[in-house]
Amino acid sequence: MTTAAGLARAVAAGLVEVVAAGEERPVVALELAEPGTPVVAGDLVIGIGVRDVAEAAALAEAGPTAAGLLLRRPLAHAPEVATACAAHGVALLALADGAGWSPVVGLLRTALEQAAATGPGDGPVDDVYGDLFEMADTISAVVAAPVTIEDATSRVLAYSSGQHDVDEARTSTIVGRQVPRAVREHFRALGVFRRLARSDDPFFVPAGQDDVKPRYVVPVRAGGEWLGSVWAVVDAPVAEAQERELRAAARLIALHLLRLRAHSELHRQVQLDRVRRLLEGGTGSEGAGDDGRLPDGVATGPWRVVALTGPAGRLDASARCELWTASVRRHGWRRPVLADLDGVVHAVVGEGTGPGTWSWLVDVVVREHRGDPAVGAAAGGPVPTVAGWSRSRAQAAELAVLPDRARPVATAEESWTEVVLARAVRGLGSSTAAPVGSPLLDLVAHERANGGHLVDTLEAVIDYWGEPQRAARVLDVHPNTVRYRTARLAEVCPIDLEDPSQRLAARLLIAQVRASER
Numbered sequence: 150m151t152t153a154a155g156l157a158r159a160v161a162a163g164l165v166e167v168v169a170a171g172e173e174r175p176v177v178a179l180e181l182a183e184p185g186t187p188v189v190a191g192d193l194v195i196g197i198g199v200r201d202v203a204e205a206a207a208l209a210e211a212g213p214t215a216a217g218l219l220l221r222r223p224l225a226h227a228p229e230v231a232t233a234c235a236a237h238g239v240a241l242l243a244l245a246d247g248a249g250w251s252p253v254v255g256l257l258r259t260a261l262e263q264a265a266a267t268g269p270g271d272g273p274v275d276d277v278y279g280d281l282f283e284m285a286d287t288i289s290a291v292v293a294a295p296v297t298i299e300d301a302t303s304r305v306l307a308y309s310s311g312q313h314d315v316d317e318a319r320t321s322t323i324v325g326r327q328v329p330r331a332v333r334e335h336f337r338a339l340g341v342f343r344r345l346a347r348s349d350d351p352f353f354v355p356a357g358q359d360d361v362k363p364r365y366v367v368p369v370r371a372g373g374e375w376l377g378s379v380w381a382v383v384d385a386p387v388a389e390a391q392e393r394e395l396r397a398a399a400r401l402i403a404l405h406l407l408r409l410r411a412h413s414e415l416h417r418q419v420q421l422d423r424v425r426r427l428l429e430g431g432t433g434s435e436g437a438g439d440d441g442r443l444p445d446g447v448a449t450g451p452w453r454v455v456a457l458t459g460p461a462g463r464l465d466a467s468a469r470c471e472l473w474t475a476s477v478r479r480h481g482w483r484r485p486v487l488a489d490l491d492g493v494v495h496a497v498v499g500e501g502t503g504p505g506t507w508s509w510l511v512d513v514v515v516r517e518h519r520g521d522p523a524v525g526a527a528a529g530g531p532v533p534t535v536a537g538w539s540r541s542r543a544q545a546a547e548l549a550v551l552p553d554r555a556r557p558v559a560t561a562e563e564s565w566t567e568v569v570l571a572r573a574v575r576g577l578g579s580s581t582a583a584p585v586g587s588p589l590l591d592l593v594a595h596e597r598a599n600g601g602h603l604v605d606t607l608e609a610v611i612d613y614w615g616e617p618q619r620a621a622r623v624l625d626v627h628p629n630t631v632r633y634r635t636a637r638l639a640e641v642c643p644i645d646l647e648d649p650s651q652r653l654a655a656r657l658l659i660a661q662v663r664a665s666e667r
Contacts, residue, residue, distance in 0.1 A: 153217025153240035157258035171240030173215040188212030209233035236598040281307035300377040353386040424488040430539035446484030448499040454541040456549035459524035520559035606634040
């Protein structure tokens with residue numbers, strides 16, 4: 150876990166000042182905010198578009214669960230802003246006078262990504278990001294032009310320190326650490342990404358609309374796999390000697406990207422294993438690791454464990470877990486707590502509001518269900534301790550496989566009757582139990598052979614005992630028809646419907662019949 154104050158201390162001295170440390174809340178993501186920007190729990194809110202004290206105070210009030218708020222020094226030291234942050238426990242940071250947003254945001258993102266990739270307390274690791282920034286500066290000196298280093302998803306990993314003579318596309322890329330959609334579409338239309346994916350050769354991209362300047366692009370590959378690219382803002386293709394140096398630099402960058410991926414994959418696997426151990430019933434300290442930490446992204450309790458079904462298709466649990474992870478991230482859950490276990494995809498959610506909570510997940514599942522009926526969620530009951538995760542998981546798993554579960558979402562506390570009936574029906578069908586001898590089963594066999602509606606009528610009469618009008622509406626017949634069929638039942642199937650035990654036994658046998666017909 151890294152906090153807003155921890156990130157401030159991780160960047161160059163003097164750039165970011167901790168005005169008030171606030172509560173120790175983990176930073177999940179950076180949010181470049183203007184007045185009115187929605188703020189979610191775990192954001193370090195960066196007030197780039199904030200112009201005065203009133204807007205700064207309003208931003209603090211709008212994000213009471215944020216991890217921190219970074220403002221320019223005069224705004225951060227305003228009493229109204231400090232009061233608003235203190236009221237909600239939000240850390241308050243100040244940007245040094247004269248410092249630019251772009252480099253500071255880049256340094257904060259680097260510190261956050263490194264913390265996420267390694268985790269505090271995991272031991273010393275190579276400063277891969279620092280090496281990439283040094284490589285960007287080196288390449289910038291070779292070609293005498295601004296440079297960015299990106300991964301294969303157009304996420305900016307590092308950039309050169311020179312910010313002169315750049316276009317709006319580069320500025321937006323650095324501030325957002327992601328190439329803007331419009332710029333990506335421009336380069337995609339020119340076939341840039343297709344060429345990057347297929348070739349090792351550097352190439353020149355001409356200027357585009359909206360003052361997008363030309364670039365010289367160098368693919369970064371290892372073992373035939375495309376890992377990323379280097380982009381230099383130049384006016385013309387580089388000289389042959391410079392190109393040789395760029396190719397050599399790309400080979401070094403490939404090693405850094407492989408190391409970065411190894412760190413990230415190791416950390417992701419450690420987190421996944423922690424979640425699995427807790428779901429299987431490991432104790433808090435065991436499941437959280439030797440240092441007692443919970444897996445990343447886990448909010449404060451109480452929690453629910455949710456069994457996620459879908460999407461449609463012949464996919465194993467691991468693939469479905471990856472798809473669900475991508476889906477919930479797309480809807481705003483930035484560090485989802487998901488794991489596949491025993492062929493089921495599980496999510497651990499909180500009981501509050503916002504991304505990563507049960508109420509939020511319900512909305513996501515309902516929306517996804519409209520496009521894919523196979524999508525659904527079954528939630529175990531809320532538990533106040535990590536030790537209860539296994540119990541909530543067992544409830545969710547049992548609920549997820551209920552026959553004929555028509556609703557896309559369900560909770561254990563709302564569906565207890567269906568669970569009890571399902572258990573009873575499973576018991577009736579146990580391979581170790583002798584077959585039940587009942588006149589009802591004889592009636593079922595007769596109707597399967599000859600047709601009829603007496604079993605349906607008996608089911609409705611029991612379900613709406615003493616209410617023939619409602620039973621008739623369910624069967625879509627006249628109440629007199631229900632009375633006639635009930636009298637006929639007494640003749641052909643000697644069941645005493647006045648006896649509540651016989652009514653219960655008959656209803657369970659009907660449920661068993663229905664289950665066998667599916």
